[in-house]
Amino acid sequence: MFLATGLAVIRRAGWIALLALTLAACASGPELTEGDAEHTAAPTATPAEPAPEPMPAETMPAEPAAPEPEFHPAAPERYVVREGDTLWSIANTFLRDPWHWPEIWLANPQIPNPHLIYPGDVLSIHHVDGELRVMVDGGPRVLPVERLSPRIRVEALDDVETLPISTLQPFMFRPRVVDEATLEQAPYIVAAHDERVIYGPGDRVYLRHAPDAERYDLYHVVRRDRALTDPDTGEELGIATLPIAEAEIVRGGEIATALLRTGDREAIRGDRLLPFDDEPDLLFDIGRPPADLEGTVILLFDAISQIGSLQAAVINRGKRDGVRNGQVFATWEAGRTARDPISRNRNELIELPEEEIGTMMVFRTFDKVAYALVLHSTHPIREGYKVRHP
Known part of the structure; x- marks a missing residue:
């Protein structure tokens, strides 16, 4: 879940795993009454039969222990939340593995909305029952108190790279994937008010095949990509x-007229118009994809051969495969081939293993594919690279 001003930290109940409980039972034989003891015969000297050997019990493999949260050695004792911070960047500041954030978060019941983080809040590390926890204990929402604790050192930290939610806005509503029939039947630009061949915001354009278009209707202007x-x-x-612009119908009819509004690139004749879809929700939970799910990067959004951080790609997995907005995939670089310098066969080529090079987060999901934003990458990402459960 990304943090903007007043953004919810996380729904802790969705992160905590269920603990397994084991039950033990014991049984005892029936007790003899005093009357029964008097009538009990003395044991005879018959040889005892050997007791049957117990059947070996089936053993179940032990569940692997869940990894414990591990703090960075240089994690700050106090951290002041700033505008533009995200939950992911804050978790990275404190933890080696940000996924463990729900396990270390401690809500402060003395402040309003203890499960929300606001700019100006002071996050501090506390010892609770012998374990480290992080909570809001300073800032404008907390009454001033004197906190007595030992201090080892105080040093300034470099600015932490953040991912403000505004970074997602250029991508959130514009990428569209449609079927061939929908695109072929969509209205398209045939000309403009003058004889220019490219058009931009403020220009009036004429549309064909828009019989249902009415005044004030809004459309996305798109261009076939691939x-x-x-x-x-x-x-x-x-x-x-590819997203081109937004258009507003100013006059309907067999040849409709539209006014181009904001645009990403110049419109040309033949560009299609698709109706506005529901505005996507910018607030979604950060999670992981299904454990056994693997996908492939099949398209680089608005790029030629490679992309990096804060650029988008299309993967060949969508809603039908269990992909949802907010899921974070690990990106794997395809292993290249290299020539063996020692082999007797000088032309022998060997295939090198894949390498994990970054992460990408899904922000727009369709039935068969999804768009993902590269959160970070140590090497360029190309088509054909794999995405997997991190």
């Missing part, structure tokens, strides 16, 4: 489009 195909099965996954 047909998407699953590299594993050959299935056609849809048509990816």
